[in-house]
Amino acid sequence: MNDYRGRFAPTPSGPLHFGSLVAALGSYLDARQAGGRWDVRIEDIDPPRCPEGASDTILRQLEAFGLHWDGPVRYQQTRGEAYAAALERLAKAGLAYPCSCSRKQWRDYPIYPGWCRNGPCKPEAPLAWRLRSDLGLRPVVWHDRLYGRQCLDPADLGDVVLKRKDALWAYQLAVVVDDADQAISDVVRGFDLLDNTPWQRQLQAALGLPEPRYLHLPLVIGDDGQKLSKQNLARPLPEDERVRPLLHQAIASLDQAPDPALATAPVEDQLAAAIANWTPSRMTAGSTSKAPDWPDA
Structure with missing residues:
Protein backbone atom coordinates (compact mmCIF):
# COMPACT_ATOMS: atom_id res chain seq x y z
CA MET A 1 0.00 0.00 0.00
CA ASN A 2 1.06 3.60 -0.62
CA ASP A 3 0.55 6.62 1.64
CA TYR A 4 -3.12 6.98 0.72
CA ARG A 5 -5.30 6.27 3.74
CA GLY A 6 -9.05 6.73 3.76
CA ARG A 7 -11.77 5.96 6.26
CA PHE A 8 -15.48 5.52 6.81
CA ALA A 9 -16.58 6.78 10.20
CA PRO A 10 -20.27 6.14 10.97
CA THR A 11 -22.08 7.09 14.16
CA PRO A 12 -23.73 3.92 15.54
CA SER A 13 -27.06 5.58 16.25
CA GLY A 14 -28.72 2.93 14.11
CA PRO A 15 -28.11 0.70 11.08
CA LEU A 16 -26.74 2.01 7.81
CA HIS A 17 -29.18 3.28 5.17
CA PHE A 18 -28.73 3.82 1.42
CA GLY A 19 -27.17 7.27 1.92
CA SER A 20 -24.63 5.74 4.32
CA LEU A 21 -23.86 3.08 1.73
CA VAL A 22 -23.13 5.69 -0.95
CA ALA A 23 -20.78 7.57 1.41
CA ALA A 24 -18.99 4.37 2.45
CA LEU A 25 -18.76 3.21 -1.14
CA GLY A 26 -17.30 6.48 -2.39
CA SER A 27 -14.55 6.44 0.21
CA TYR A 28 -13.89 2.74 -0.39
CA LEU A 29 -13.59 3.06 -4.18
CA ASP A 30 -11.33 6.10 -3.88
CA ALA A 31 -8.99 4.29 -1.50
CA GLN A 61 -23.82 -4.46 6.69
CA LEU A 62 -20.46 -3.29 5.33
CA GLU A 63 -19.29 -6.87 4.96
CA ALA A 64 -22.54 -7.88 3.24
CA PHE A 65 -21.83 -5.25 0.56
CA GLY A 66 -18.22 -6.42 0.17
CA LEU A 67 -16.75 -3.32 1.83
CA HIS A 68 -13.97 -4.97 3.80
CA TRP A 69 -11.68 -2.71 5.81
CA ASP A 70 -7.99 -2.90 6.68
CA GLY A 71 -6.76 -3.43 10.22
CA PRO A 72 -8.77 -3.27 13.44
CA VAL A 73 -11.88 -1.14 13.80
CA ARG A 74 -11.31 1.94 15.96
CA TYR A 75 -13.89 2.95 18.58
CA GLN A 76 -13.85 6.57 19.70
CA GLN A 77 -15.06 5.70 23.20
CA THR A 78 -11.52 4.50 23.90
CA ARG A 79 -9.91 7.78 22.86
CA GLY A 80 -10.82 10.15 25.69
CA GLU A 81 -7.22 10.75 26.83
CA ALA A 82 -6.16 11.88 23.37
CA TYR A 83 -9.09 14.30 23.11
CA ALA A 84 -8.38 15.68 26.60
CA ALA A 85 -4.75 16.32 25.67
CA ALA A 86 -5.79 18.18 22.53
CA LEU A 87 -8.32 20.29 24.44
CA GLU A 88 -5.69 21.17 27.03
CA ARG A 89 -3.37 22.42 24.29
CA LEU A 90 -6.11 24.54 22.79
CA ALA A 91 -7.05 26.01 26.18
CA LYS A 92 -3.44 26.89 26.98
CA ALA A 93 -3.16 28.64 23.63
CA GLY A 94 -6.31 30.66 24.37
CA LEU A 95 -8.21 28.96 21.55
CA ALA A 96 -10.77 27.10 23.69
CA TYR A 97 -12.86 28.35 26.58
CA PRO A 98 -15.47 27.08 29.07
CA CYS A 99 -19.05 28.11 28.37
CA SER A 100 -22.12 27.98 30.62
CA CYS A 101 -24.65 29.15 28.02
CA SER A 102 -27.53 26.98 26.89
CA ARG A 103 -28.97 26.82 23.40
CA LYS A 104 -32.20 28.25 24.77
CA GLN A 105 -30.38 31.41 25.87
CA ALA A 125 -23.21 25.98 36.14
CA PRO A 126 -22.22 22.92 34.06
CA LEU A 127 -19.64 23.99 31.49
CA ALA A 128 -19.05 23.05 27.88
CA TRP A 129 -15.85 23.89 26.00
CA ARG A 130 -15.95 25.89 22.77
CA LEU A 131 -13.45 26.77 20.05
CA ARG A 132 -12.53 30.45 19.59
CA SER A 133 -13.47 30.60 15.93
CA ASP A 134 -12.48 34.28 15.73
CA LEU A 135 -8.84 33.41 16.40
CA GLY A 136 -6.37 31.22 14.57
CA LEU A 137 -6.65 30.35 10.89
CA ARG A 138 -9.02 32.75 9.13
CA PRO A 139 -10.36 32.51 6.51
CA VAL A 140 -10.02 28.82 5.77
CA VAL A 141 -9.22 28.10 2.13
CA TRP A 142 -9.02 24.61 0.69
CA HIS A 143 -9.59 22.74 -2.55
CA ASP A 144 -12.36 20.19 -2.62
CA ARG A 145 -11.80 17.52 -5.25
CA LEU A 146 -15.38 17.89 -6.54
CA TYR A 147 -16.53 21.35 -5.43
CA GLY A 148 -13.26 23.15 -6.16
CA ARG A 149 -11.90 26.14 -4.25
CA GLN A 150 -13.62 26.78 -0.93
CA CYS A 151 -13.18 29.84 1.26
CA LEU A 152 -15.10 30.12 4.52
CA LEU A 168 -19.03 13.85 26.38
CA TRP A 169 -16.63 14.73 23.58
CA ALA A 170 -18.01 16.53 20.55
CA TYR A 171 -17.58 15.50 16.94
CA GLN A 172 -15.33 18.29 15.65
CA LEU A 173 -12.46 17.72 18.08
CA ALA A 174 -12.68 13.93 18.02
CA VAL A 175 -12.68 13.65 14.24
CA VAL A 176 -9.65 15.92 13.87
CA VAL A 177 -7.61 14.12 16.53
CA ASP A 178 -8.42 10.68 15.14
CA ASP A 179 -7.89 11.57 11.49
CA ALA A 180 -4.39 12.76 12.38
CA ASP A 181 -3.63 9.81 14.65
CA GLN A 182 -4.69 7.37 11.92
CA ALA A 183 -2.71 9.29 9.26
CA ILE A 184 -5.83 9.81 7.14
CA SER A 185 -4.70 11.37 3.87
CA ASP A 186 -8.10 11.64 2.16
CA VAL A 187 -11.49 12.39 3.68
CA VAL A 188 -14.30 11.28 1.36
CA ARG A 189 -17.75 11.99 2.78
CA GLY A 190 -21.16 13.49 2.04
CA PHE A 191 -21.70 17.10 0.99
CA ASP A 192 -23.66 17.73 4.19
CA LEU A 193 -20.33 17.78 6.05
CA LEU A 194 -18.59 20.28 3.78
CA ASP A 195 -19.38 23.22 6.07
CA ASN A 196 -17.74 21.35 8.97
CA THR A 197 -14.40 21.57 7.19
CA PRO A 198 -13.53 25.16 8.24
CA TRP A 199 -13.67 24.25 11.95
CA GLN A 200 -11.68 21.11 11.30
CA ARG A 201 -9.01 22.92 9.30
CA GLN A 202 -8.83 25.56 12.03
CA LEU A 203 -8.29 22.84 14.64
CA GLN A 204 -5.70 21.09 12.49
CA ALA A 205 -3.75 24.34 12.18
CA ALA A 206 -4.00 25.10 15.91
CA LEU A 207 -2.81 21.62 16.88
CA GLY A 208 -0.11 21.40 14.22
CA LEU A 209 -1.79 18.42 12.52
CA PRO A 210 -1.66 17.40 8.84
CA GLU A 211 -4.42 18.57 6.51
CA SER A 229 -30.74 10.09 7.44
CA LYS A 230 -31.44 8.01 10.50
CA GLN A 231 -33.26 11.00 11.99
CA ASN A 232 -35.93 10.86 9.28
CA LEU A 233 -36.24 7.07 9.66
CA ALA A 234 -34.37 6.07 6.51
CA ARG A 235 -34.84 2.39 5.72
CA PRO A 236 -32.04 0.11 7.01
CA LEU A 237 -29.93 -1.74 4.46
CA PRO A 238 -30.55 -5.46 4.03
CA GLU A 239 -27.87 -8.10 4.49
CA ASP A 240 -29.16 -10.77 2.09
CA GLU A 241 -29.37 -11.28 -1.70
CA ARG A 242 -30.95 -7.82 -2.08
CA VAL A 243 -27.51 -6.25 -1.59
CA ARG A 244 -26.56 -6.97 -5.22
CA PRO A 245 -29.04 -4.65 -6.98
CA LEU A 246 -28.65 -2.08 -4.20
CA LEU A 247 -24.88 -1.99 -4.62
CA HIS A 248 -25.36 -1.48 -8.35
CA GLN A 249 -27.70 1.44 -7.65
CA ALA A 250 -25.24 2.92 -5.15
CA ILE A 251 -22.50 2.87 -7.79
CA ALA A 252 -24.93 4.57 -10.18
CA SER A 253 -25.75 7.19 -7.52
CA LEU A 254 -22.08 8.17 -7.67
CA ASP A 255 -22.47 8.76 -11.44
CA GLN A 256 -20.11 5.90 -12.26
CA ALA A 257 -22.35 4.37 -14.99
CA PRO A 258 -21.99 0.73 -13.94
CA ASP A 259 -22.51 -1.93 -16.58
CA PRO A 260 -26.21 -2.97 -16.48
CA ALA A 261 -25.07 -6.56 -16.98
CA LEU A 262 -23.56 -6.44 -13.47
CA ALA A 263 -26.80 -5.38 -11.75
CA THR A 264 -27.22 -8.75 -10.05
CA ALA A 265 -23.60 -9.90 -10.13
CA PRO A 266 -21.78 -10.88 -6.93
CA VAL A 267 -20.67 -7.86 -4.93
CA GLU A 268 -17.01 -8.78 -5.48
CA ASP A 269 -17.45 -8.55 -9.26
CA GLN A 270 -19.34 -5.27 -9.04
CA LEU A 271 -16.72 -3.73 -6.78
CA ALA A 272 -13.82 -4.88 -8.94
CA ALA A 273 -15.37 -3.17 -11.97
CA ALA A 274 -16.24 -0.04 -9.95
CA ILE A 275 -12.69 0.25 -8.61
CA ALA A 276 -11.19 -0.13 -12.07
CA ASN A 277 -13.50 2.55 -13.50
CA TRP A 278 -13.70 4.94 -10.52
CA THR A 279 -13.70 8.50 -11.90
CA PRO A 280 -14.71 11.16 -9.35
CA SER A 281 -14.89 13.82 -12.10
CA ARG A 282 -18.01 12.09 -13.43
CA MET A 283 -19.90 13.38 -10.40
CA THR A 284 -21.60 16.76 -10.58
CA ALA A 285 -21.18 19.23 -7.74
CA GLY A 286 -24.50 20.01 -6.11
CA SER A 287 -26.33 17.06 -7.62
CA THR A 288 -28.50 14.65 -5.65
CA SER A 289 -29.98 11.24 -6.26
CA LYS A 290 -33.15 9.60 -5.02
CA ALA A 291 -33.01 6.67 -2.66
CA PRO A 292 -34.20 3.47 -4.35
CA ASP A 293 -36.85 1.16 -3.01
CA TRP A 294 -36.33 -2.55 -2.56
CA PRO A 295 -38.62 -5.47 -1.81
CA ASP A 296 -39.17 -6.79 1.67
CA ALA A 297 -37.36 -9.98 2.59
Whole structure:
Protein backbone atom coordinates (compact mmCIF):
# COMPACT_ATOMS: atom_id res chain seq x y z
CA MET A 1 0.00 0.00 0.00
CA ASN A 2 1.06 3.60 -0.62
CA ASP A 3 0.55 6.62 1.64
CA TYR A 4 -3.12 6.98 0.72
CA ARG A 5 -5.30 6.27 3.74
CA GLY A 6 -9.05 6.73 3.76
CA ARG A 7 -11.77 5.96 6.26
CA PHE A 8 -15.48 5.52 6.81
CA ALA A 9 -16.58 6.78 10.20
CA PRO A 10 -20.27 6.14 10.97
CA THR A 11 -22.08 7.09 14.16
CA PRO A 12 -23.73 3.92 15.54
CA SER A 13 -27.06 5.58 16.25
CA GLY A 14 -28.72 2.93 14.11
CA PRO A 15 -28.11 0.70 11.08
CA LEU A 16 -26.74 2.01 7.81
CA HIS A 17 -29.18 3.28 5.17
CA PHE A 18 -28.73 3.82 1.42
CA GLY A 19 -27.17 7.27 1.92
CA SER A 20 -24.63 5.74 4.32
CA LEU A 21 -23.86 3.08 1.73
CA VAL A 22 -23.13 5.69 -0.95
CA ALA A 23 -20.78 7.57 1.41
CA ALA A 24 -18.99 4.37 2.45
CA LEU A 25 -18.76 3.21 -1.14
CA GLY A 26 -17.30 6.48 -2.39
CA SER A 27 -14.55 6.44 0.21
CA TYR A 28 -13.89 2.74 -0.39
CA LEU A 29 -13.59 3.06 -4.18
CA ASP A 30 -11.33 6.10 -3.88
CA ALA A 31 -8.99 4.29 -1.50
CA ARG A 32 -8.91 1.03 -3.40
CA GLN A 33 -8.26 2.56 -6.81
CA ALA A 34 -5.37 4.52 -5.27
CA GLY A 35 -3.94 1.28 -3.90
CA GLY A 36 -4.37 2.69 -0.41
CA ARG A 37 -5.70 1.65 2.96
CA TRP A 38 -9.34 1.94 4.01
CA ASP A 39 -10.17 2.08 7.72
CA VAL A 40 -13.45 1.92 9.60
CA ARG A 41 -13.86 4.06 12.70
CA ILE A 42 -16.97 3.85 14.87
CA GLU A 43 -17.75 7.34 16.18
CA ASP A 44 -19.46 6.25 19.38
CA ILE A 45 -18.72 9.32 21.50
CA ASP A 46 -22.40 9.88 22.25
CA PRO A 47 -23.51 6.69 24.08
CA PRO A 48 -27.10 7.88 24.74
CA ARG A 49 -27.64 7.95 20.96
CA CYS A 50 -25.96 4.60 20.30
CA PRO A 51 -28.19 1.60 20.99
CA GLU A 52 -26.57 -1.65 21.99
CA GLY A 53 -25.58 -3.77 19.00
CA ALA A 54 -25.70 -0.94 16.45
CA SER A 55 -21.95 -1.02 15.84
CA ASP A 56 -22.02 -4.75 15.14
CA THR A 57 -24.95 -4.29 12.76
CA ILE A 58 -23.04 -1.61 10.82
CA LEU A 59 -19.99 -3.86 10.46
CA ARG A 60 -22.14 -6.74 9.23
CA GLN A 61 -23.82 -4.46 6.69
CA LEU A 62 -20.46 -3.29 5.33
CA GLU A 63 -19.29 -6.87 4.96
CA ALA A 64 -22.54 -7.88 3.24
CA PHE A 65 -21.83 -5.25 0.56
CA GLY A 66 -18.22 -6.42 0.17
CA LEU A 67 -16.75 -3.32 1.83
CA HIS A 68 -13.97 -4.97 3.80
CA TRP A 69 -11.68 -2.71 5.81
CA ASP A 70 -7.99 -2.90 6.68
CA GLY A 71 -6.76 -3.43 10.22
CA PRO A 72 -8.77 -3.27 13.44
CA VAL A 73 -11.88 -1.14 13.80
CA ARG A 74 -11.31 1.94 15.96
CA TYR A 75 -13.89 2.95 18.58
CA GLN A 76 -13.85 6.57 19.70
CA GLN A 77 -15.06 5.70 23.20
CA THR A 78 -11.52 4.50 23.90
CA ARG A 79 -9.91 7.78 22.86
CA GLY A 80 -10.82 10.15 25.69
CA GLU A 81 -7.22 10.75 26.83
CA ALA A 82 -6.16 11.88 23.37
CA TYR A 83 -9.09 14.30 23.11
CA ALA A 84 -8.38 15.68 26.60
CA ALA A 85 -4.75 16.32 25.67
CA ALA A 86 -5.79 18.18 22.53
CA LEU A 87 -8.32 20.29 24.44
CA GLU A 88 -5.69 21.17 27.03
CA ARG A 89 -3.37 22.42 24.29
CA LEU A 90 -6.11 24.54 22.79
CA ALA A 91 -7.05 26.01 26.18
CA LYS A 92 -3.44 26.89 26.98
CA ALA A 93 -3.16 28.64 23.63
CA GLY A 94 -6.31 30.66 24.37
CA LEU A 95 -8.21 28.96 21.55
CA ALA A 96 -10.77 27.10 23.69
CA TYR A 97 -12.86 28.35 26.58
CA PRO A 98 -15.47 27.08 29.07
CA CYS A 99 -19.05 28.11 28.37
CA SER A 100 -22.12 27.98 30.62
CA CYS A 101 -24.65 29.15 28.02
CA SER A 102 -27.53 26.98 26.89
CA ARG A 103 -28.97 26.82 23.40
CA LYS A 104 -32.20 28.25 24.77
CA GLN A 105 -30.38 31.41 25.87
CA TRP A 106 -29.06 32.24 22.41
CA ARG A 107 -31.86 30.78 20.29
CA ASP A 108 -32.65 34.24 18.83
CA TYR A 109 -29.13 34.49 17.36
CA PRO A 110 -27.98 32.78 14.13
CA ILE A 111 -24.78 31.57 15.84
CA TYR A 112 -23.53 31.47 19.42
CA PRO A 113 -22.63 35.11 20.31
CA GLY A 114 -19.48 34.27 22.26
CA TRP A 115 -20.78 35.56 25.61
CA CYS A 116 -18.38 33.36 27.62
CA ARG A 117 -15.20 34.12 25.67
CA ASN A 118 -13.78 36.17 28.56
CA GLY A 119 -15.01 33.79 31.25
CA PRO A 120 -18.16 31.75 31.81
CA CYS A 121 -21.26 33.81 32.53
CA LYS A 122 -22.25 31.32 35.24
CA PRO A 123 -19.09 29.62 36.54
CA GLU A 124 -21.12 27.51 38.94
CA ALA A 125 -23.21 25.98 36.14
CA PRO A 126 -22.22 22.92 34.06
CA LEU A 127 -19.64 23.99 31.49
CA ALA A 128 -19.05 23.05 27.88
CA TRP A 129 -15.85 23.89 26.00
CA ARG A 130 -15.95 25.89 22.77
CA LEU A 131 -13.45 26.77 20.05
CA ARG A 132 -12.53 30.45 19.59
CA SER A 133 -13.47 30.60 15.93
CA ASP A 134 -12.48 34.28 15.73
CA LEU A 135 -8.84 33.41 16.40
CA GLY A 136 -6.37 31.22 14.57
CA LEU A 137 -6.65 30.35 10.89
CA ARG A 138 -9.02 32.75 9.13
CA PRO A 139 -10.36 32.51 6.51
CA VAL A 140 -10.02 28.82 5.77
CA VAL A 141 -9.22 28.10 2.13
CA TRP A 142 -9.02 24.61 0.69
CA HIS A 143 -9.59 22.74 -2.55
CA ASP A 144 -12.36 20.19 -2.62
CA ARG A 145 -11.80 17.52 -5.25
CA LEU A 146 -15.38 17.89 -6.54
CA TYR A 147 -16.53 21.35 -5.43
CA GLY A 148 -13.26 23.15 -6.16
CA ARG A 149 -11.90 26.14 -4.25
CA GLN A 150 -13.62 26.78 -0.93
CA CYS A 151 -13.18 29.84 1.26
CA LEU A 152 -15.10 30.12 4.52
CA ASP A 153 -14.52 32.05 7.73
CA PRO A 154 -15.10 29.87 10.81
CA ALA A 155 -16.15 32.98 12.73
CA ASP A 156 -19.20 33.18 10.45
CA LEU A 157 -20.16 29.71 11.68
CA GLY A 158 -19.68 30.39 15.39
CA ASP A 159 -17.73 28.92 18.30
CA VAL A 160 -18.34 25.21 17.92
CA VAL A 161 -18.56 22.94 20.98
CA LEU A 162 -15.52 20.70 21.58
CA LYS A 163 -16.68 19.09 24.82
CA ARG A 164 -20.27 19.01 26.00
CA LYS A 165 -21.68 19.98 29.39
CA ASP A 166 -22.34 16.32 30.12
CA ALA A 167 -18.58 15.68 29.69
CA LEU A 168 -19.03 13.85 26.38
CA TRP A 169 -16.63 14.73 23.58
CA ALA A 170 -18.01 16.53 20.55
CA TYR A 171 -17.58 15.50 16.94
CA GLN A 172 -15.33 18.29 15.65
CA LEU A 173 -12.46 17.72 18.08
CA ALA A 174 -12.68 13.93 18.02
CA VAL A 175 -12.68 13.65 14.24
CA VAL A 176 -9.65 15.92 13.87
CA VAL A 177 -7.61 14.12 16.53
CA ASP A 178 -8.42 10.68 15.14
CA ASP A 179 -7.89 11.57 11.49
CA ALA A 180 -4.39 12.76 12.38
CA ASP A 181 -3.63 9.81 14.65
CA GLN A 182 -4.69 7.37 11.92
CA ALA A 183 -2.71 9.29 9.26
CA ILE A 184 -5.83 9.81 7.14
CA SER A 185 -4.70 11.37 3.87
CA ASP A 186 -8.10 11.64 2.16
CA VAL A 187 -11.49 12.39 3.68
CA VAL A 188 -14.30 11.28 1.36
CA ARG A 189 -17.75 11.99 2.78
CA GLY A 190 -21.16 13.49 2.04
CA PHE A 191 -21.70 17.10 0.99
CA ASP A 192 -23.66 17.73 4.19
CA LEU A 193 -20.33 17.78 6.05
CA LEU A 194 -18.59 20.28 3.78
CA ASP A 195 -19.38 23.22 6.07
CA ASN A 196 -17.74 21.35 8.97
CA THR A 197 -14.40 21.57 7.19
CA PRO A 198 -13.53 25.16 8.24
CA TRP A 199 -13.67 24.25 11.95
CA GLN A 200 -11.68 21.11 11.30
CA ARG A 201 -9.01 22.92 9.30
CA GLN A 202 -8.83 25.56 12.03
CA LEU A 203 -8.29 22.84 14.64
CA GLN A 204 -5.70 21.09 12.49
CA ALA A 205 -3.75 24.34 12.18
CA ALA A 206 -4.00 25.10 15.91
CA LEU A 207 -2.81 21.62 16.88
CA GLY A 208 -0.11 21.40 14.22
CA LEU A 209 -1.79 18.42 12.52
CA PRO A 210 -1.66 17.40 8.84
CA GLU A 211 -4.42 18.57 6.51
CA PRO A 212 -6.03 15.75 4.51
CA ARG A 213 -7.45 16.15 1.04
CA TYR A 214 -11.24 16.41 0.84
CA LEU A 215 -13.83 15.01 -1.54
CA HIS A 216 -17.46 15.71 -0.70
CA LEU A 217 -19.95 13.43 -2.41
CA PRO A 218 -23.43 14.27 -3.76
CA LEU A 219 -26.24 13.49 -1.34
CA VAL A 220 -29.01 10.93 -1.47
CA ILE A 221 -32.46 12.33 -0.74
CA GLY A 222 -35.74 10.73 0.29
CA ASP A 223 -39.24 11.17 -1.09
CA ASP A 224 -39.64 14.27 1.08
CA GLY A 225 -36.69 15.97 -0.61
CA GLN A 226 -34.61 15.86 2.57
CA LYS A 227 -31.21 14.24 2.99
CA LEU A 228 -31.59 10.58 3.77
CA SER A 229 -30.74 10.09 7.44
CA LYS A 230 -31.44 8.01 10.50
CA GLN A 231 -33.26 11.00 11.99
CA ASN A 232 -35.93 10.86 9.28
CA LEU A 233 -36.24 7.07 9.66
CA ALA A 234 -34.37 6.07 6.51
CA ARG A 235 -34.84 2.39 5.72
CA PRO A 236 -32.04 0.11 7.01
CA LEU A 237 -29.93 -1.74 4.46
CA PRO A 238 -30.55 -5.46 4.03
CA GLU A 239 -27.87 -8.10 4.49
CA ASP A 240 -29.16 -10.77 2.09
CA GLU A 241 -29.37 -11.28 -1.70
CA ARG A 242 -30.95 -7.82 -2.08
CA VAL A 243 -27.51 -6.25 -1.59
CA ARG A 244 -26.56 -6.97 -5.22
CA PRO A 245 -29.04 -4.65 -6.98
CA LEU A 246 -28.65 -2.08 -4.20
CA LEU A 247 -24.88 -1.99 -4.62
CA HIS A 248 -25.36 -1.48 -8.35
CA GLN A 249 -27.70 1.44 -7.65
CA ALA A 250 -25.24 2.92 -5.15
CA ILE A 251 -22.50 2.87 -7.79
CA ALA A 252 -24.93 4.57 -10.18
CA SER A 253 -25.75 7.19 -7.52
CA LEU A 254 -22.08 8.17 -7.67
CA ASP A 255 -22.47 8.76 -11.44
CA GLN A 256 -20.11 5.90 -12.26
CA ALA A 257 -22.35 4.37 -14.99
CA PRO A 258 -21.99 0.73 -13.94
CA ASP A 259 -22.51 -1.93 -16.58
CA PRO A 260 -26.21 -2.97 -16.48
CA ALA A 261 -25.07 -6.56 -16.98
CA LEU A 262 -23.56 -6.44 -13.47
CA ALA A 263 -26.80 -5.38 -11.75
CA THR A 264 -27.22 -8.75 -10.05
CA ALA A 265 -23.60 -9.90 -10.13
CA PRO A 266 -21.78 -10.88 -6.93
CA VAL A 267 -20.67 -7.86 -4.93
CA GLU A 268 -17.01 -8.78 -5.48
CA ASP A 269 -17.45 -8.55 -9.26
CA GLN A 270 -19.34 -5.27 -9.04
CA LEU A 271 -16.72 -3.73 -6.78
CA ALA A 272 -13.82 -4.88 -8.94
CA ALA A 273 -15.37 -3.17 -11.97
CA ALA A 274 -16.24 -0.04 -9.95
CA ILE A 275 -12.69 0.25 -8.61
CA ALA A 276 -11.19 -0.13 -12.07
CA ASN A 277 -13.50 2.55 -13.50
CA TRP A 278 -13.70 4.94 -10.52
CA THR A 279 -13.70 8.50 -11.90
CA PRO A 280 -14.71 11.16 -9.35
CA SER A 281 -14.89 13.82 -12.10
CA ARG A 282 -18.01 12.09 -13.43
CA MET A 283 -19.90 13.38 -10.40
CA THR A 284 -21.60 16.76 -10.58
CA ALA A 285 -21.18 19.23 -7.74
CA GLY A 286 -24.50 20.01 -6.11
CA SER A 287 -26.33 17.06 -7.62
CA THR A 288 -28.50 14.65 -5.65
CA SER A 289 -29.98 11.24 -6.26
CA LYS A 290 -33.15 9.60 -5.02
CA ALA A 291 -33.01 6.67 -2.66
CA PRO A 292 -34.20 3.47 -4.35
CA ASP A 293 -36.85 1.16 -3.01
CA TRP A 294 -36.33 -2.55 -2.56
CA PRO A 295 -38.62 -5.47 -1.81
CA ASP A 296 -39.17 -6.79 1.67
CA ALA A 297 -37.36 -9.98 2.59
